[in-house]
Amino acid sequence: MRHVKGIVKKYSREYTRTLKDGQRKTYKTEQIQITIPKQDNVFEDKEEVLILPYSDDILDYDNNLNSIKEDYSKLEEKNRNLNLKLQDFTNLDKENQKLISKINSFEDLDKENKELISKINSFEDLDKENKELNLKLQDFNKLKNENILLNNKLDELSNLENENKILLSKLQEFNSIKEKNQELIDTIENLKSLKDENLELKTKLQTIKDLNENKESTEDKDKLISQLQEEYLGLVKKYDNLQEELYSTKYDKISNEYTIKRLKNFILNQN
Numbered sequence: 001m002r003h004v005k006g007i008v009k010k011y012s013r014e015y016t017r018t019l020k021d022g023q024r025k026t027y028k029t030e031q032i033q034i035t036i037p038k039q040d041n042v043f044e045d046k047e048e049v050l051i052l053p054y055s056d057d058i059l060d061y062d063n064n065l066n067s068i069k070e071d072y073s074k075l076e077e078k079n080r081n082l083n084l085k086l087q088d089f090t091n092l093d094k095e096n097q098k099l100i101s102k103i104n105s106f107e108d109l110d111k112e113n114k115e116l117i118s119k120i121n122s123f124e125d126l127d128k129e130n131k132e133l134n135l136k137l138q139d140f141n142k143l144k145n146e147n148i149l150l151n152n153k154l155d156e157l158s159n160l161e162n163e164n165k166i167l168l169s170k171l172q173e174f175n176s177i178k179e180k181n182q183e184l185i186d187t188i189e190n191l192k193s194l195k196d197e198n199l200e201l202k203t204k205l206q207t208i209k210d211l212n213e214n215k216e217s218t219e220d221k222d223k224l225i226s227q228l229q230e231e232y233l234g235l236v237k238k239y240d241n242l243q244e245e246l247y248s249t250k251y252d253k254i255s256n257e258y259t260i261k262r263l264k265n266f267i268l269n270q271n
Helices: 056-214 218-270
Strands: 007-018 024-035
Touching: none
Parallel strands: none
Antiparallel strands: 007 024
């Protein structure tokens, strides 16, 4: 607060006025002037001021006011320091809250770690079970492979059994072919016999020719010719039958030889 020291001067005067009713009335006016040194003029025009009588109390007040101002400044400084400390405490409180939150987080992490440890123990148990299952699976795969080998051997045995049946059938065919070959041999023997009979017939024809040359009786000659003709016709018929049988036998022989050849190749390939 600004304050200066000045001097108060009072001016007064009296004047008389006549009223409308003719009476005269006296008035008194006073004017107060405050003079301050030019160097202490710190006021503005029409500024409102407070005027106090000068006394030692005023000086004490001024001193007290200055002291109060100093104390106020000190208090403001202390207040600023306290505000700074309060801000520091607030920051510390925030940090403490963060620390408390971290501690709570650590506690949560500790719980999670315990849960993880429990899960790890469970995983270890599962790993043991998994190893046991893998061993059982390996045993199962071995048994499966052995079963496959046994099935393959069983298939081979089944194939061998079928092949044996085929061989037995082929052997039966071979025996049948052997019998037919024997029939062919018999037919060839019959042809040889027919050849001998044909030679005998030629001999008889030569005899007829000789009789013609000797001019024997016609009756004996005709009788002999008739007999020879009957024998000749019988031989021709027998020859034709043997030719047909021989043709059929040759065809069967060719077929049998082809069958024997296939059977032989089949047996050799199996070995």
